[in-house]
Amino acid sequence: MAMAAQSFETLLAQRIRAGHRARIEADREPTFINEQQRTFFDSKAPEVLYSGAFRAGKSRIGCEKAYSLAKRYPGIPIGIFRKVAADLEASTRFTLFHDVIPPEAIVRRNDTLRRYDLANGSIIRFFGLEPNPITGAPSKVGSVELGWAFIDEAYELSEADWAFVKGRLSWPGIPYHQLAAATNPAGPKHWLKRRFTPPTNDRVYLHASTFDNPALPADYVDQARSSDTDDVYHQRYYLGEWVAYEGQIYLLPDDQVREPEQTTWKRVVAGVDWGFVHAFACEVVAESGTGRRATIDEVYARGQLIEDLVPQLLKLQERYHIETFYADPSEPEYIAACKTKGVQIVPATNDVMPGIGAVKEAIAGGMTVSPRCTGLLDELPSYAWSRDRSTGQTREQPVKEADDAMDAWRYAVMGLGSEMGILGFYRAQIEARRATQAQAS
Numbered sequence: 001m002a003m004a005a006q007s008f009e010t011l012l013a014q015r016i017r018a019g020h021r022a023r024i025e026a027d028r029e030p031t032f033i034n035e036q037q038r039t040f041f042d043s044k045a046p047e048v049l050y051s052g053a054f055r056a057g058k059s060r061i062g063c064e065k066a067y068s069l070a071k072r073y074p075g076i077p078i079g080i081f082r083k084v085a086a087d088l089e090a091s092t093r094f095t096l097f098h099d100v101i102p103p104e105a106i107v108r109r110n111d112t113l114r115r116y117d118l119a120n121g122s123i124i125r126f127f128g129l130e131p132n133p134i135t136g137a138p139s140k141v142g143s144v145e146l147g148w149a150f151i152d153e154a155y156e157l158s159e160a161d162w163a164f165v166k167g168r169l170s171w172p173g174i175p176y177h178q179l180a181a182a183t184n185p186a187g188p189k190h191w192l193k194r195r196f197t198p199p200t201n202d203r204v205y206l207h208a209s210t211f212d213n214p215a216l217p218a219d220y221v222d223q224a225r226s227s228d229t230d231d232v233y234h235q236r237y238y239l240g241e242w243v244a245y246e247g248q249i250y251l252l253p254d255d256q257v258r259e260p261e262q263t264t265w266k267r268v269v270a271g272v273d274w275g276f277v278h279a280f281a282c283e284v285v286a287e288s289g290t291g292r293r294a295t296i297d298e299v300y301a302r303g304q305l306i307e308d309l310v311p312q313l314l315k316l317q318e319r320y321h322i323e324t325f326y327a328d329p330s331e332p333e334y335i336a337a338c339k340t341k342g343v344q345i346v347p348a349t350n351d352v353m354p355g356i357g358a359v360k361e362a363i364a365g366g367m368t369v370s371p372r373c374t375g376l377l378d379e380l381p382s383y384a385w386s387r388d389r390s391t392g393q394t395r396e397q398p399v400k401e402a403d404d405a406m407d408a409w410r411y412a413v414m415g416l417g418s419e420m421g422i423l424g425f426y427r428a429q430i431e432a433r434r435a436t437q438a439q440a441s
Helices: 002-017 035-042 058-072 092-100 159-166 191-196 218-226 232-237 306-320 332-340 352-364 374-382 404-416 421-440
Strands: 047-052 077-082 106-110 115-118 123-128 148-151 178-183 203-208 267-273 280-287 293-301 324-327 345-347 385-387 394-398
Touching (some): 035 047, 035 203, 058 123, 058 178, 077 092, 092 123, 191 203, 191 374, 267 404, 280 306, 280 374, 306 332, 352 394, 352 404, 374 404
Parallel strands (some): 077 123, 148 178, 324 345
Antiparallel strands (some): 115 123, 267 280, 280 293, 385 394
16 A cells, blocks of 8 residues: 555655646536536436547546535545456546646545545545455445445446445435446446446436547547457447457347246356456356256456455355366466365366357257346457457457456356267357358358
């Protein structure tokens, strides 16, 4: 924490030396770069989401509104959130103090608690939503009471996280309570996209592309416009569209995203993919006596150590009577640490292509996925075949991005066993291509 405090002090000193004594008059209002920012700032709806591309001013307008409300309503407690607290430092927190709040406006601060007090008694605090390993709830938020909340990069959150933050909005000194958020787009089936489209009176959805920001340098805009417009990266990060990657590997029908009809199972296993900066993922897959399969639960978390994760695995093991956890074999120390605490865990079979074939076979056989498995469902549209840079042709190798739950899912399904194998996988691929060609003709 000392480094964070020093960084904050250095930032304030640099601003003061540079003569950036920003205005602190009560009537200070931001300059809007587009109508989306203005609508976000003025909205009093219970929920508002600003979704957009790179450089669309999403984080900035969230910080501007936080400061404006802090001045307008003396004593208001405001919370600014992100999934992992450490990710706030170089992003949202920097924006707030470098571009929005003048240093003279802060009368007290506690960098350890990430708490900043204004002269009128208003408080702005930063929170991460890392779950408690026992309760699964963000324990560092606890019984916090807020008047207004802002979530940055909301696509990182689960729907349960969203509901948890919304439940903090009970401070009485403001005429309306609002959970506001900014996000880059993800896949078209992400829970945020489903929640906010179509928009309602209670949920305002705003969308902006990179090109909606007239303040960007001309060379940046030219580079953005010259990129491949058919590429998913261009569509997501310049146009701000919620699109799936091309060559999506798994196509899960909408009617298979549901809770299973039964609650008792012949076998239950789980797959584990280790992660800290990238997500740690554990996917629980069950099989009935008739061979029906369902993905029934998950743990999906960032920024947690192995000692934080073990209690969660033990809780799953007890709840579902999991016979075996099949874990990424690249971390034998983690597997050993889990074993010593009583987790029934073994190295997984890490044959990628047969594993993908096994999952495809399970989906084709009707395997369902619980809506509670938000990490898996969020990754699903982005899990795609990579492309050869020289030829542009699709390669039968997954893109190594947003694949943590995908790997855990594969380990679990392979753990249950599959008769498909690599030859069956290629056979299914050939049949799919023939079907596509037949439709085209």
